[in-house]
Amino acid sequence: MTVRIGNCSGFYGDRFDAMSEMLEGGELDYLTGDYLAELTMLILGRDRMKNPERGYAKTFLRQAEQCLGTALDKRVKIVANAGGLNPAGLAEALREVARRLGLDARIAHVEGDDLIARADELGFVDAGQPAPLTANAYLGAWGIVECLGAGADVVVTGRVTDASVIVGPAAAHYGWKREDVDQLAGAVVAGHVIECGAQATGGNFSFFTEIADLSRPGFPIAEIEPDGSSVITKHPGTGGLVSVDTVTAQLLYEITGGRYAGPDVTARIDTAVLSADGPDRVRISGVRGEAPPPTLKVSLNSLAGFRNEAVFVLTGLDIDAKADLVRRQVEAGLAQRPADLDWTLARTDHADADTEEAASALLRCVVRDPDPNVVGRQFSSIPVELALSSYPGFTLTAPPGAGQPYGVFTPGYVDAAEVPHVAVLPDGTRVVIAPAPVTRALEDPSAPAAPALGEFGPTVRVPLGRVAGARSGDKGGNANLGVWVRTDEQWAWLANTLTVDAVRELLPEAASLTVTRSLLPHLRAVNFVIEGILGRGVASQARFDPQAKGLGEWLRSRHVDIPESLLPKGHSA
Template structure:
């Protein structure tokens, strides 16, 4: 059970009447700063530490490792970086009686739990380590697939039989109920596989406040707290479009603090951060993170559905933002699954082009390379020639760097031999290859022909395809395994609701004429508009918002779907774009369906995660009312 006496989140004093769960986000991914657990474990006012170590990219790699284990029985399929971050914090976690829940178990939570169990003993503590399973639904998925289930893609709505590759594993996004049960059964550390990014916060809040599975308003608030906290310093100034003035000029850019949520018994919460660290928390940084990786006005989770278009944010003191107004609805009877397949091999090679005639130089490289490939061109499933700097250089450049562009030749193939991955099936070592075809034309190539001398990227490496679909929760074998050898089944929710696959989408009602505010200045949209974008599989979300309430009518009137397509220009794929508004946050949100060339695992784009879609749109010229522009730029 949760302790009966807790520390007050504001003052640090004991308070029996106001129970506040203080939970800290200590990792947004496998490459986050390792200091987080060690530093936050020293703060006895923090009750729970949680972290996210799994991305769609890591899911595919670990899923393939799990599927390939027969060939290498010693291979692990969990995130070892968590172990490195945990070690120096173990004694403080034990001394301060903190709890921890992480998804670092990836595709092998039991194996990781056993490693952590031994580790805490080695450090002389009695911390109890439990784990949650059930996210591996490969067997159930395969059975359903063989029975004719189509598993339509969430981004494209196409049937999986059109995918063209063979699935090797399927992983379901679990909720927080298993984590709550582990904590209720006395666990100090809970190791999970693929739970939803926000699930540890939902589970910790369920445990701490003793919520039921039908406390939808409370659960929905906790879900959004988890959404805001799970990317660590993204909410404390990381990726923030106001970084110039609010971080650089104010000297708060160094060592951004990790975020802390203070969740009350009714679900409402405050987002704050470490006191003795850099970064900032304000309505704008929280809005930016709220708009990241959402799909529409409904935020789905296997525990609860949150309606977010009526959320309210308010400053609650220095580096504190209070969040209210989340509407809780029953969860759907399904949850999301990620399906991994081996896509083949990919490689790339770079050439540097300088000075005049850039388009013609690119054309020469392309034609000579394709001629070298001959009939082997048909063996490439992807072959692109991409130029940075829009294929041009500055007029009368001041130095050679500003006169140089990067030509990237990117290839994918299911044939390992032509991707230089080594001889296969008795193929001779001198078999023609992607790298050879690209390089052999140097001496007959463009003026100044210069390849990048590090050719390691030209050697093919495996890549994976990733398919996102829905899966029935009642087909998942969700279990919690205790530190003392018991297994507790986690039943699917009994109260659910069906939701349409297509979320609400609309252009603004009653748009105002864009000359309503008087004279305008033609300037980049991002001079007065903040934003954030990101990926979910091959979908890309884009959220844009303004600083001042009187700018809202201009923003919503300007940013229609057709206007976004105009701003995207050549980047517009012609596929569906959804749009909705959050007036309380002065925000417009777009979901660009199937925009990212199959997603991060297999994309041929530079922007594999969709994070620069926002920055591209913000740099486009629009007519900004002079009265707004003269207030000063972001």
């Protein structure tokens, strides 16, 4: 029988009611949730500094208090990575909730990913650099499988890969073995689609205006078959849309190319074939898998210092001159120059504007330093003191406050055999999960040739987004940017036109950075990785869009010469 696996969370802070909506909205076998991201691990690390008994996603505990009885009544098993830095603590808190509610719930957890106590031994501490606050290896699905096999009703984990919370239930349901790489890869791809919640059902979707009701999109479900193929869908009557386009967009999210490596299997994203399977149903088939790499990725987060900023509003004429004046004034007033001092001017102003806001630009000054006083008292008073002695119309969006701590993310790698992967069963039994017996070093797939370009006739200069959708996101300090089109003719044009050089020209912020491109013909998509555009990760806030969420939409807004014959009807000018 097909196993139905739903998702109710794509991040720590996602829609609180989604767990109850998914449990009450239709039939499920498993309900999963992804609560962890690179930034979340830093947040949980700071929570643990304040209280060693914390370090897990408190939202999940509140959701479980409301929904655990319903899940037990409906025989829906829950699997989530909400344990964060303290899965054992969350498991015990869940048992207390169950006892208080009079529920007989079998709770299990997976641990072993937390390597902070061994960070120096494993080579994750660099002289002269801040010591890591968190160090967590990305575990796979087999600890989850062990817990479910022992009858667990709820399994909570620490840092497992996002897709593992979906792969584990599928593997447990069908009894897959480690050598079943195609089946596992299919489940990884299905998991990658649904683990970000409503991003698979119309959220953050380039063509969102085509969706009839996006006011409250439903959360996604993967119906996974014994061979690893799947259908992505959602509960009937919920908002949003599941289409080949929404699934394509999510498949392109935060990947690095045709191979998607994990601790259990390397899934070949470039083999996935999507097809419509009815209203709000998309079939994923053809996914092939390979043995996983011998190393596990490690998420390292450090507190790097303190950060502050001031945003000046510049209105009307002489914007550049006003910006130059306030730059000179601020820098002259600094008793000690911060380690980092960055200025950016956003020309949001319009000539002859009919509102004051439309006539204004924003000048942002960001400072960072290991010393909180340098970015606190010594900096924050300067912009305020300029109020009556600077450019005409001087104003700030808000006065700067005290410097706030900021973090940096660093990826690491460790031999899988060095990481203890332990399933703690409902009765307390501890089962050690061995690393993958067969591994394969990760390599780039052979680059497919771009299709023949052909003749498309006259062109018109319009935004790229007239024909292309995009999805972008962060991978540490790098940004992933996937672009796809809808027809074979558009694909031939896109693959030959949107080159690395073209992306550097269209996105000047990437002009000096390393950019790699991968072609994904089955998806009619091109994927780019732009290295270093996010500095040292989202917590460092190196740019105003620190997670690169809008990078794809910026690219879509850039004007290029597109053959008129490729434009959708009604969009030829």
